[in-house]
Structures are given as structure tokens and as C-alpha cells.
Amino acid sequence: MHLPDGLLDPITAIVLWVVTIAFMFFGYFRIGRIFEKEDSEKIIPYIGVLAAIIFAFQFVNYPIPGGTSGHLVGGTLIAIILGPWASVIVLFLILVIQSLFGDGGITALGANTFNMGIIGGIIGFYLVMLFVKVLNFTSLKKELKLTIATAIGSYLAIILASFICGIEIAISGTIPIQFAVPAMVFWHSLIGIGEGIISALIVFYIYKTKPDFITTESILGVI
Amino acid sequence: MSFIKRNKWPLITILIIIITLMFALTVGFTIGFLSENPDGLERVLIDYYGEEWLDNLFSPWIPFLSWLNNDYIAGIVGIVLSVAVLMGTFYLFSHFKKRKLK
DSSP states (O other): OOOOTTSSOHHHHHHHHHHHHHHHHHHHHHGGGGGOSTTGGGHHHHHHHHHHHHHHHHHOOEEETTTEEEOOOOHHHHHHHHOHHHHHHHHHHHHHHHHHTTSSOSTTHHHHHIIIIIIIIIIHHHHHHHHHHHHTTSOOOHHHHHHHHHHHHHHHHHHHHHHHHHHHHHHTTSSOHHHHHHHHHHHHHHHHHHHHHHHHHHHHHHHHHOGGGOTTHHHHTOO | OHHHHHTHHHHHHHHHHHHHHHHHHHHHHHHTOSOOSOBHHHHHHHHHHOHHHHHTOOOSSOOTTTTOOOHHHHHHHHHHHHHHHHHHHHHHHHHHHHHHHO
């Protein structure tokens, strides 16, 4: 879903840059909770691990039927682990590094962060929260509630991000909306299955082995 | 040095995970599990305009690391860069937040 340079018109690209900068600026002030504890520095190496995992998984394209491929975006995954606001900053930094390799454009960096960090991260996080609340009515174990909610939330976040991406392309006049949106949503409804499974497995593993690392557990309301 | 001493085990964990990821990339590229097919967005653009159009989009810059044609090397450099940039940024955040609290 990495938009290259030259695909968006200048106004759309600039507007999405401004929105992304505003979210990151606001996000910086909202991520204080992670660093309030005395030993909060201990989380920094794990952020490094998370960065490595996200970069590697975004690099790994798994085959999708129909001659296409998919890879993890990881916005919802990061939002569950570090919080929704941190996910925007983490995704932005990873996308900057990827753009150095030519994967995603520099002028489209704002749009890419908007789609993957804000829609995939923040909206994805609140979708997971919603599904956790629904699953709290069941007698499932805590880790299963979080895992299932992560799978569904990540999947829907990818579809929503692809829908928004399709609209951005259409607004820019690159492809008519009647082709861009259905095609984007169709392919990402297949690609999103991988996103949901990988995100859910990683969250399940962390929750089982190092639950403290999921800093949003109380916000998500897993009971 | 004190940061390294205090975070010995997390740093060892990072090294193990990075080595595992590199190994996974090597195996993935070697046995051909990884797909060279276009991703979702590229597929939509190719279906509408064709592959040549996508290759000729205007870009105002040449990505600094685009000369790295070997996927495996690019993967390793990317992982190392990601770890350094993310850890550095969040270390600075932590530093400024704590200084503010004092």
C-alpha cells in the first residue's frame, strides 16, 4: 500500500502531510505514559525489536492468489503494543527508512503515514478496543479475547486504509473512483487476511510471554 | 555504557531476534517462498495503466539506498537502520520527558 511519488496531486499530498505532522506533534505529547515509570528506559530496546520485526515483515511479500502479493503493515499491531499515538510516529519513521530504498515516495510520505499509521494504527486500535468489549461478554480467556480482537481489528483496518487510499488516488485524478476504490478494497480484503493472522500471532505470543510489553492492556479493557 | 549494562538482556534479545529475522529472510529468498508479484496498490495501477506507466512515474529525488539491488543486503541494512532510528528517537523522547518531569 506504499504510494509512490507522482501518484497524488500536490494539494492532496500537502494536505495529508499537514494532517500527519499534526497527528505526530499531538502524538508526542500523548505518549508520555510509556515514559512515566522509573524503569521506562527498559522499553526502548523492545521498541528496537518491534522496529526490526515491522521492517522485516513489511519486506516479506507473501503470495496472494490472482498474481499479487501482500505484506504486513503493522499499524494496528504497534498501536496495541505501544499505544495508538506512538504507532503514528513509529510508522512514519519506518516509512522514511523504506522511502530511502525507493519503497514509497518521499512526497507521498504524509499520505502513506496517514493510511498506515493513522487509519491502520489509531482507527485499528479503536476497532480492536470495540471487539474486546464485545468479547468481554463471552467466557473466553483474556489472551484469546485480545488475539481474536486483534485479528478482526487489523483485518478491518487494512480494508479501511485501502478504501481511503483508493479515494486519495481518485481525488488526485489518477484513476476514476469507480475503479480505484473497489479494486483496492478487493485486493486488500485478501491481503488483510495475512495482516490479521500475523498481528494476532505476535500479540498472542507477547501476551503469553511478556504481557507488560502490551502497554495498552488497561485502555483496551481486556477482562 | 551504563545504558548497555542496565539493558543487557533486552539488547541480547534484540540481537537474537535480528539474527533470526535475517535467517528467515535468507531462507525465504532461497526457497522462493517470498513473492516477487506486485502488491495490492501496484496491482490496481498495473491493471489500469500497465507496468511501464508505473515505472515512469515522476519522482523529485533519487532514493539514497535504491542502488542496493540485492534484496537480502537491503533487508539487513533496513533492519539495522530501523532499530537504530527507532531506538534513538524513543531514547530522546524518554530523555526529554524525564527532564521535563524533574
